[in-house]
Amino acid sequence: MPEPIVFYDIPRKATVPSENAWSPNTWKTRYSLNIKGLAYKTVWIEYPDIEALYKKLGVEPVDIGPTGAPYCGLPLIYDPNTGAKVNDSASIARYLDKTYPDTPTLIPKETDALHAAFQRAFAAVLISGNGDFPSLMMPETQARLNPASQGYFRRTREEWFGTALEELAPHGSEKRRKHWEGVKNAFHEVAGWLQAGGQDNLVFLGNQRICYADVTVAAFLVWLRITFGEASEEWKDVLTWDGGRWAKFAEAFREYEHVDEGSSLVL
Structure with a gap:
């Protein structure tokens, strides 16, 4: 063994x-x-x-x-x-x-180059782009870390963003609403990739065959769910996006958690 x-x-x-x-x-x-x-x-x-x-x-x-x-x-x-x-x-x-x-x-070996391209495309859409997703997630994440990590996380992320974490997406603000809408649009773009060619695949290789591209998307969905909480309005909103696509997608990964x-x- x-x-x-x-x-x-x-x-x-x-x-x-x-x-x-x-x-x-x-x-x-x-x-x-x-x-x-x-x-x-x-x-x-x-x-x-x-x-x-x-x-x-x-x-x-x-x-x-x-x-x-x-x-x-x-x-x-x-x-x-x-x-x-x-x-x-x-x-x-x-x-x-x-x-x-x-x-x-x-x-799979025949998808190696495509996976490399996917990683860059997914990061560009969800992480780089206009910064909607990081702006929402960094303050929420920092608040939930253990004390031993909170100071380090705040210092390094504020260096990256050039501002206090609290300024990125204040609760109840128009800025936060726009960031959330941007995240929704980013996932909608990824949903379009899964529907390319007129198909409507749940996962990227079709036929329920999970690959690393799926794992990447699932990892960001679980970050959302764990950070905001299963019963939160934010997670409930995610479950409605793209006709419930991401609810089905996240559920497919439950057995691997x-x-x-x-x-x-x-x-």
Whole structure:
């Protein structure tokens, strides 16, 4: 039996383990591991400790951040069966496909280039664009993090945005309403991709065959649901978008939302 893969994730305020996981980037990897049915154990790590973890494991920064400084982010996995340390959710998905070929494939070889293009297109529509989605989510996320991460998250995100988080989408403001409408329009554009050619696929490869592009969208939907809450007006609104498409889409991923209790990082 293979040893469990070590999966590093960021916790938030929660009373039960299933509510600990929130980050869309780490959810991409959690979904990937759960879909493949691979054994893993979560190690929870607060934001200020991520860079120290990278140095301890000898892992290079995943990217350059918005301010031009090296960015050490999660997800990150360590596979004791091969000794591999892999960061970036797409790279992790490709590693898992190659290393564990007898599990469901997330990025079929013939779709590899298309997946790379999808990642850039999806980010441009939902994240980059006019900044509607980050403007809504950053303040809400910061408020729900553990105290150990709140200060770091506020400082770095305010450096990125150049303003206080509270100014991004104040509750009850016209600015917030416009941001929410922008998020709705972004998901509507993605819905159009799924209907290209006159088809109406629930998932990108059709025939209910889940791939990594689907995982990416599901990760951002679960971020919305967990952040605002199942009973919130915001989530109820999402469930009505595009004729209920995203309600069906999110429901298709429920069976892959296992969150283990895990353990806290010891550096």
